[in-house]
Amino acid sequence: MLKTDLPQVLAIEQQLFADPWQAGMFTEEIDKHEAWVAINELNQIVGYLTGWLVADDFSLNNIAVDKSFQRKKIATKLLKEIIKKLRTRKCKNIFLVVRESNLAAIRLYEKFQFVIIGKKKEYYQKPVEDALVMKLEIEEK
Ligand SMILES: CC(C)(COP(=O)(O)OP(=O)(O)OC[C@H]1O[C@@H](n2cnc3c(N)ncnc32)[C@H](O)[C@@H]1OP(=O)(O)O)[C@@H](O)C(=O)NCCC(=O)NCCS
Secondary structure, three states: HHHHHHHHHHHHHHHOOOOOOHHHHHHHHHHHOOEEEEEEEOOEEEEEEEEEEOOOEEEEEEEEOOHHHHOOOOOHHHHHHHHHHHHOOOOEEEEEOOOOOOHHHHHHHHHOOOEEEEEEEEOOOOOEEEEEEEEOOOOOO
16 A cells, blocks of 8 residues: 555545544554555555554454455455465464454454454444454464
């Protein structure tokens, strides 16, 4: 993700989330952490993923796919790519939080064999909802 991608990224973010990230949050991910976009054959941004790698642990902070391009395995490709990159950087675990009602995302994570390791009470606003905490061990044995 580049800063010049932000108009397209923010448009997707606003389309999908009731409490969307603002530009500054993406800028911080671009400057200090990991931020990737998925681009289609027309050079349009159709999805993105961001997170923080701290020591052995990657915190997946955001993953989203434009509504018109969902169910085409774009999130799957984004996750596969980041897992490949993280393995080369000796990352051992990926953590994420997800709204308890977000079945699409939970199904996606379960396909990657993320497991639920906890719950954060009333973690989300707009609407208030609990978060599931999920973890995937990616260390190659
Ligand atoms: C969750 C999200 C990123 C998935 O993106 P996507 O590119 O459509 O996902 P994929 O096509 O790679 O789907 C892979 C698998 O995830 C599951 N899945 C994805 N969307 C689903 C849905 N709407 N309902 C049920 N399962 C779903 C399915 O198992 C799917 O495999 P299948 O299509 O063979 O059945 C997308 O729905 C999205 O952007 N949602 C809004 C933002 C969001 O909630 N982000 C996660 C925050 S924690």
